[in-house]
Amino acid sequence: MMPQQASIVRTGAVESGNPLLVLRGVGKSFSNGVVALKDVDLTIKEGDFVSLLGPSGCGKSTALRIIAGLSSPSAGTLGWHKTLGSDGVGFVFQEPTLLPWATVFDNVWLPLRLRGVSREAARPAVMELLERVHLAGFEAAVPRELSGGMKMRVSIARGLVTKPRLLLMDEPFAALDEITRFRLNNDLLELWQDERFTVVFVTHSVFESVFLSNRIVVMAARPGRVFEEFAVDAPYPRDEAFRTSTCYAALCRRASAVLSSAIHSTGGASHDDD
Amino acid sequence: MTTIEQANAALDPEETRRVRAERLERLGRWLLPLAIMLFAIWLWDRVCVWNEIPQYILPRPGVVLATLFKDAPLLFSSLLVTLRITFLSLLLAVVGGVGLAVLFAQSKWVEMSFFPFAVILQVTPIVAVFPLINIYVDNQTAKLLLCAWIVAFFPILSNTTLGLNSVDRNLRDLFKMNGATRWQQLWHLRLPAAMPYFLGGLKIAGGLSLIGAVVAEFVAGASGQSSGLASRIIEAGYRLNAPRLFAALILISVTGILIFLVLSLISHLILRRWHESALKQEH
Numbered sequence: 001m002m003p004q005q006a007s008i009v010r011t012g013a014v015e016s017g018n019p020l021l022v023l024r025g026v027g028k029s030f031s032n033g034v035v036a037l038k039d040v041d042l043t044i045k046e047g048d049f050v051s052l053l054g055p056s057g058c059g060k061s062t063a064l065r066i067i068a069g070l071s072s073p074s075a076g077t078l079g080w081h082k083t084l085g086s087d088g089v090g091f092v093f094q095e096p097t098l099l100p101w102a103t104v105f106d107n108v109w110l111p112l113r114l115r116g117v118s119r120e121a122a123r124p125a126v127m128e129l130l131e132r133v134h135l136a137g138f139e140a141a142v143p144r145e146l147s148g149g150m151k152m153r154v155s156i157a158r159g160l161v162t163k164p165r166l167l168l169m170d171e172p173f174a175a176l177d178e179i180t181r182f183r184l185n186n187d188l189l190e191l192w193q194d195e196r197f198t199v200v201f202v203t204h205s206v207f208e209s210v211f212l213s214n215r216i217v218v219m220a221a222r223p224g225r226v227f228e229e230f231a232v233d234a235p236y237p238r239d240e241a242f243r244t245s246t247c248y249a250a251l252c253r254r255a256s257a258v259l260s261s262a263i264h265s266t267g268g269a270s271h272d273d274d
Numbered sequence: 275m276t277t278i279e280q281a282n283a284a285l286d287p288e289e290t291r292r293v294r295a296e297r298l299e300r301l302g303r304w305l306l307p308l309a310i311m312l313f314a315i316w317l318w319d320r321v322c323v324w325n326e327i328p329q330y331i332l333p334r335p336g337v338v339l340a341t342l343f344k345d346a347p348l349l350f351s352s353l354l355v356t357l358r359i360t361f362l363s364l365l366l367a368v369v370g371g372v373g374l375a376v377l378f379a380q381s382k383w384v385e386m387s388f389f390p391f392a393v394i395l396q397v398t399p400i401v402a403v404f405p406l407i408n409i410y411v412d413n414q415t416a417k418l419l420l421c422a423w424i425v426a427f428f429p430i431l432s433n434t435t436l437g438l439n440s441v442d443r444n445l446r447d448l449f450k451m452n453g454a455t456r457w458q459q460l461w462h463l464r465l466p467a468a469m470p471y472f473l474g475g476l477k478i479a480g481g482l483s484l485i486g487a488v489v490a491e492f493v494a495g496a497s498g499q500s501s502g503l504a505s506r507i508i509e510a511g512y513r514l515n516a517p518r519l520f521a522a523l524i525l526i527s528v529t530g531i532l533i534f535l536v537l538s539l540i541s542h543l544i545l546r547r548w549h550e551s552a553l554k555q556e557h
Binding site (some may be wrong): 068069091092095099100101110144162 | 442447448449450451453454458462463466469490545549
């Protein structure tokens with residue numbers, strides 16, 4: 001269904017990008033004694049699509065919040081590439097998190113509006129993005145008139161409207177049905193290949209992380225830490241055919257095995273805390 | 275294709291029953307209260323006739339209606355006086371309530387420090403406070419306004435404060451990440467989010483400001499300076515003019531109902547596109 005755009009073909013094996021963000025020994029502990037993150041070392045390279053995969057309570061969302069600047073680490077350092085300011089980061093939440101009283105256009109315009117860009121000046125960028133997320137013609141609708149998948153598309157468009165170098169996504173498709181999720185996966189990959197931003201994607205789903213990323217960081221809980229990191233050696237563009245390929249199945253098997261040993265290393269997932 | 279159309283045309287018995295029940299309910303919603311009201315008025319009339327109650331104790335409904343027309347110039351000019359106080363105090367309640375709520379929303383410390391004062395103002399019966407106001411304030415209109423304002427501003431303040439503080443946490447994070455200033459966060463996020471709460475408070479405050487205005491006139495108007503509806507009622511009470519008393523009462527109730535309906539309409543128009551409370555139930 002998706003037209004194949006032959007423009008850029010990148011492979012997971014080739015990672016030539018510069019480090020965009022380096023986490024060194026990052027830890028986060030709370031006053032109630034919970035150690036959400038401990039000694040996390042992570043390097044995000046320009047152009048990466050990195051998935052943080054792990055059970056509940058492994059600190060993957062905390063890591064994302066620290067990267068986003070919403071929470072400060074209690075130990076360790078974050079090193080940004082010198083060309084990247086805080087302006088260069090977009091965020092997509094688990095819920096669509098739209099302003100319910102504002103139209104689709106106004107919701108996507110919001111990050112620019114907060115930076116003082118007028119409606120007219122923002123219009124070309126907003127309209128182009130709405131087209132890219134297949135929402136052309138819906139700019140005057142309000143969120144409650146949209147389906148769950150469409151709301152998430154608005155949320156992605158809003159995350160990208162400032163043309164961020166780094167897009168942080170916190171389980172964005174977890175609440176969607178499978179058919180919608182697959183379509184959004186395809187569309188997100190297409191956007192990523194065309195716009196060449198970097199993605200850090202938090203997920204519970206082995207299948208989603210393998211389909212999307214060129215690198216998977218498996219995390220373990222209690223304390224939250226990086227358990228194992230591995231590259232997904234499958235070429236882009238990936239399409240529906242990839243979902244049923246033997247290569248995909250093998251990669252999923254491997255990721256599942258790593259994830260299950262990560263879960264066992266924490267003494268089982270019986271105390272899920274979210 | 276034809277089978278689908280047929281299925282559409284012929285409703286099953288359950289669906290037919292549901293549609294009929296719905297239609298009945300729609301009719302009943304208006305007809306039932308109207309019928310009960312008419313019956314009550316009829317009963318009122320009959321009680322007067324059967325027991326030969328004199329007009330100065332309980333006038334018949336027809337007499338009250340006639341008085342409403344006969345005394346219209348007097349009553350409506352008084353109504354205007356009361357309405358002026360009502361709307362002015364409602365306006366002040368909105369300005370004061372929202373203004374204080376915004377101030378409270380700036381910092382938890384401010385809210386913690388000053389909210390108790392608002393509660394004290396609210397829970398002290400206004401009738402008991404009025405003698406003090408009477409001593410400190412000279413201007414009659416200012417007295418009445420202050421009185422009605424104290425009664426009306428609290429629901430707006432407390433609802434708007436609640437609304438300003440119940441913003442989705444993720445949206446707050448989004449604003450923070452995009453470097454929003456305090457003012458931007460207030461204007462683009464917290465005030466719109468508080469709108470449904472504010473409008474709920476406004477509906478209550480509308481009725482209260484009318485009550486406040488009438489009560490204020492009652493306690494102030496004994497001196498005869500004021501000419502609002504309350505003083506008409508007191509006057510009519512002294513003269514045993516029960517028909518006029520009833521007419522004035524009816525005028526006050528109808529005004530209260532109209533204020534509520536208008537504020538409900540405004541609230542519906544503002545919220546209808548996005549808020550759950552304004553959505554029609556769908557099945």
